Amino acid sequence: MKSGLRSKPWLIGGILIVVLAIVGGSVYWQQSRATPVKDVARHDNQVEKQGGLSTTTIKKRLQPTLSTTGIKSTQALTKTYTRQLESLSAGAAAKVITNPYQTSPLSALILVKTKAATQVTTEVVGDSKATTITHTIKGYQTSHQIGILGLYAGRTNQVKVTYTTKAGKKTTKTYTIKTAKAPAEIGTNTLKTSTPSKMSLGTGNTKLTFAVSSQGLTYGLDAQGQIRWYATNKISHVFKTLKNGHLLILTKKTTSDSKYNALRITDYYGRVYKQYDFSGVFPTKADPKKTAVNTVIHHDVIEMPNGDFLLTVDDGSAKYVEDTMIQIDHQTGKIKKVIDLKRVLFKSAYTKYDATSRSDGKLDWFHQNSMAYDQKHNLLLVSGRNQSMILGLNYRTGKLKWILGADQKIPASYQKYLIKPAKGTHFQYNGGQHAINIVGESDSGNVLQLEYYDNNVAVTRGDLTTSKQYSIGTEVRLNQKQKTVKTTWSYGKSRGTKNFTNIVGSSYQVGQGNTLIGFGYADSGKRSEFVEVNRKTNQVVFDVNRTNFSAGDWSYRAERLSLYPTY
Structure with missing residues (x-):
């Protein structure tokens, strides 16, 4: 008697296909799960071979202490x-x-x-x-x-x-x-234009235009360009209003310090509520066995929904600066999370970087300068001047979602992340940009309305024909699903090279349909200009020139903040 299976070869073939599919699928499933882990480990080893640090070491070197x-x-x-x-x-x-x-x-x-x-x-x-x-x-x-x-x-x-x-x-x-006269180091603030009825001044005219210092005195101007607030403690880059109405500033631990390593919660009266001190003692590039004090936090800190703080920092190594973020517990100061951008972007970005140089020899290959966080969609935006990139990251995983930047020097494996101009439109890609912020969203968070300050300087990538010809405050609409972008508004091009700023700058919506733009490094850092402009009419309703300030203390950002924050 012949076997039933032998008499039905199609059945044998079918069974073999099913078995192979199951086995192969199982192997593929295991590999698909294991591959990212292997990739992460490989990437970590690659970073550390290139002079980067492990997450454990970063936490150890950067851990702040609480000061009383x-x-x-x-x-x-x-x-x-x-x-x-x-x-x-x-x-x-x-x-x-x-x-x-x-x-x-x-x-x-x-x-x-x-x-x-x-x-x-x-x-x-x-x-x-x-x-x-x-x-x-x-x-x-x-x-x-x-x-x-x-x-x-x-x-x-x-x-x-x-x-x-x-x-x-x-x-x-x-x-x-x-009151006494304001310190001379603030410089001269010359009012060029003021139309108070069209400005966003807040209830009781409590909103001032704050000139946030790069390394010096932060102060606030009224609608006539008069100083109505300043702090005597020097501040660098960070000057934020918190959800409870307090201020977050980056200052010095002592007035004699040369570095800014005290992250302080204070208020407009100068009361101190909390302070996180960083040592900033890192190996030098010239001799990794020797150490020097560095400013740890560079450019930005944002308050997370749970009250923690996310900081843009150095990684603490002898080789790299300004390419890492840490989340610290707002109560204890403990570092809870580390995002090292060397583990996010392609290797050549930091191993072959030569667009800028530093006196200490370290590589400032990314130069992160601002962040924005969308809690609802777990999206973190990071601006990097020296790559002329704005990155979209999954904050939970730290994985890259998209890149807003020109396509020069982008490896084939990363081309899929690039945001392209919307069909039928021309888009001027950002160059050396600052002050990224989310001002709106639609389509369940898929479409973002972003504002930022475009310095328009092609550092690693960008349009060389327009580079350094002007700087602008701009808004764009970015579709994350389609990976497309379109400019919806900009201002500054008509001001030309006079208001081109190679570094620093800001552009923020302030109400009344207006945007406040800080041209912080005009005339090669000899002048800062604060311009409030209506986005619909492009009418300038406030304009102040700042000159004669202390060397190196150009205004990092211009912000419209209330002396009496509501919370």
């Missing part, structure tokens, strides 16, 4: 003012303290008691209606510690305080507060 020096000083001063207030009697003359926390000369504190519980409204009388700064303090009290912000420098200020009872009875007192 500023906090203790703040607490001591607060206790002093509380005791002084307690000693006052209701109806007695108020006690006025200028610069109560010693680093904010254009602030004051008024201590006073009222017989009835009252709500307080303050008014710093300005030179015009648009420069008069008003603020109402929530709640009704009989014991008042009234904070005053927005005083003029170098004059006797008139400050009106209105006390309103729950029954609506108002009593107004006028206090005179004298």
